[in-house]
Amino acid sequence: MPTPSALPAEVARDLADFTIEVPSWGYGNSGTRFKVFGTPGTPRDPYEKIADAAQTHAFTGSAPRVSLHYPWDRVEDFGALREFATEQGMTLGMINSNTFQDDEYKFGSLTHGDHAVRRRAIDHHLECLDVMRATGSTEMKIWLADGTNYAGQDSIRARQDRLAESLREIYGGLGEGERLVLEYKFFEPAFYHTDVPDWGTSLLHCLALGEQAQVVLDTGHHAPGTNIEFIVAQLLRQDRLGAFDFNSRNYADDDLIVGAADPFQLFRILFEITQQEAHRPASGVNFMLDQCHNLESKIQGQIRSVLNVQETLAKALLVDRAALADAQERHDVLEANTILMDAFWTDVRPALAAFREEQGLPADPFAAFRASGYEQKVAADRVGGNQMGWGA
C-alpha cells in the first residue's frame, strides 16, 4: 500500500471519536522492587497528576479522561477534584480499588478465610463506589492480588466461593448505569495460584453477577505467546469486554509503553477490535493505558503511548476489509495474510500529521510537548513536598 497523504474520511472520523483513558499513577514515580527513582517535577498530589494528564490530552486531543487509584488518590473533597479536572479539560474516569497494600490482606482480600478481613475488603469496594459517584464516574475496576504461593496453602475452591460471595455484595451496591470490571492476571504477586488468573475465571464471575459486570483485559497479564486478539474476539462476542489496559511486556507485567515491545501484536489486537467495531464509543469498551514510566519522562511516555495506539489503530482501520473477506472465502491464505500485512506496513504518519493539523493540534504532539517548556516549569515550581509514587 503506498503511503497515503490523507486518511479516508471514515478512518478520520473513527480516529477523531476514539479516546484513551490515562492512569493517574502513570504520572507518579514508579520502579521495581529494587528501586523507585524520583524525577524533578513529579506530582505531589492528585491535582498535580491531573494537571500533567491534561498535558497528554492537550497535545494529542485523544486522552480526555484520567483513572484514579483509591486510596492512592484520596483527597478531602472529590467534588473539588472533579471541578479541577473539568477546568483542566479532563473528566475523571475509572476508580481502581486497592486491596493489595495493607498488612491485613497478606493472605487475601475478597477471598480471605477470615470474615472480618473479607468484610473490610468489601467495604473498601463500597467506598470506591462512593468515590466513583463523587467524581462523576460510573465505573469501578477491581484487580486482586489474591492467591497463594504454595500448593496446599489454602483451598482453591473455597477461595472461589468466597470471592463469588464478596463480589455479589459489591455488585449489589451498583446503581443503574454503573458497572464494575474485573481484571485478571496470571501471576504476581502470588506465585503458585492466583484467584482471578485468566479471562475465563473473570468471565464466569461476571456472568454470575449480571450484565453490569465485565472483564478487563490487560496486555501484560498473560503468559508469553498467548493469543490476546483471540481473547478480545471472544469477550467482544459475549459483549463482556469492559475495558482494555494497554501496555507492553517483554518478560512479565513490565508495564512498558504500549506498542514498544511488539507493535505487530498491538496491530493484531486493534484489528480484531475494529473487526467488531469495538473501537467506536458505542461499544462501551474503555480503552486505557496502564503503564509505569520508570526511566523515561512520564508525560512524554504517556504522549508516545497515545500516539502509538492512534497510529496502530489507523493502520488497522486501513485493512481492505472487502478484499480480505473475499480472500478468506476463497481460502487464499497468503493473499489474506498479505492484505493484513499491507495495512500493517503502511506509513500513516504523514496522514496523521495532516489529520491533527486539521483538528488544530500539533502535527507532532511529542515534539511539540518537548518544546513547550512544561517539564522545566513544573520542575522549577514543584519544590518541596513528597513526590507521589507507587503506594501513595
Ligand code: PSV
Ligand atoms: C495490576 O498489575 C494492574 O494491572 C491493575 O490494573 C492495577 O490496578 C494496576 O496494575 C496498577 O497497580
Ligand code: MN
Ligand atoms: Mn491493569
